[in-house]
Amino acid sequence: MLGTGMPKIPISRTQVMASPIEKVFEVLRDIHSCPDWSPWLIADPDFKLDVQNDYYSWEGAISGSGRMDLVRDEANESITYDLSFVKPWKSQARIHISLAVKGDATEVTWTLEHSLSFFLFWKKKSIQAYLEVDYDRGFLMLKNLIETGSVPSHLEFLGREPSPSFVGVGIKRSGSMNGFEQDIETSYKEVKDYYPEGQVFSVYYTWDLVRKEVAYFIGVRLDKTPGVIPDGMELINVPGMEVYALRHRGPYSHLSNGWSAGRMHGRAKIFRQSKRFPPFEIYEDENWEEPVVKICLPMK
Incomplete structure (x- = not known):
């Protein structure tokens, strides 16, 4: 649950994905696939991961540590996750993803509300800017994964x-x-x-x-x-x-x-x-x- 009274950062993005709504929902609901499109884990080649049916947690020297939990889902309509960061700083986010048929494709709307610790309020603008980039990167990797089955981004x-x-x-x-x-x-x-x-x-x-x-x-x-x-x-x-x-x-x-x-x-x-x-x-x-x-x- 998001902390009450904490500084909030709202972010919303929409993309059309060239895939049937059933497949889009299947990928989004599959916790095991979430690390494949994580904008943080791609930067950390040695992270440790614990994946279960309704959550995954990670820990790494680069990516810090945190956990993503499935809150609720409605088949082919929406999914809600809670995302908790422990390191490098404590914060929480509620992620809501809604789906709509768009011809032969699927319109995916990703909204989230990110809550920061009070001691970070003075960095809100810069943190929001970096978070927007991070979520845009993750959304694009998700789109590739759904449409092609892989993410064509490789780091050495x-x-x-x-x-x-x-x-x-x-x-x-x-x-x-x-x-x-x-x-x-x-x-x-x-x-x-x-x-x-x-x-x-x-x-x-x-x-x-x-x-x-x-x-x-x-x-x-x-x-x-x-x-x-x-x-x-x-x-x-x-x-x-x-x-x-x-x-x-x-x-x-x-x-x-x-x-x-x-x-x-x-x-x-x-x-x-x-x-x-x-x-x-x-x-x-x-x-x-x-x-x-x-x-x-x-x-x-």
Whole structure:
């Protein structure tokens, strides 16, 4: 039960899933499948899990600990869960998922009310912003699991490694996070038109989830400084440094799983992030639809 008088964070999302309502309900009701689309457990390769018919609990160095309990369900109509976090901080959430037939598909509406401990009230805006990202990630993984039977998002935790210095030429842009995925895809293709053989990378100067603002550079790595820089582009120097690295394989829409995992590893004190240079990502192949991306978090 949610704590009375505690600071509340409401979140609601709706998606149409290309699957019959019976199958959608079956997956949502199956407690054993819940860890497959958890936005937290994907970041923790060594978590411990206890799964029963009406609840599951977890504990891990990265994901913390908590439990999700089935409260009630109505076949092919709705499901309600209680979600309790113990670590890294205590909080509770009531999750209600309602289903409706939408032609040959199913409309899934996910609503929740998250209750925070009183000592976290001053962080409510930032916690809400991160929770919205987490639940969006989980909702997308759920959609993939229901529609295709698997989640095409895979993480490798590479750990500490050296990152050599390099120069890059590309485009620096800023704006709203709304439509960011389309904006960076356009920028990626624009850069590749000029430098089809270059390896693409992105540097993130600003990623403000509360204000929904982003500022980034996307360009290609070069062996040496070019004699001519195309109009509208600029040159940057990326210094050599030690980074904490993760590799994500899968559609770009799931890349936030990697960035969120990096944030969680930092919060768990697996590494200490430096602010001397912004975090960046390197595209290790040429497939924009399902890229292999190395995420690099500068270390102290």
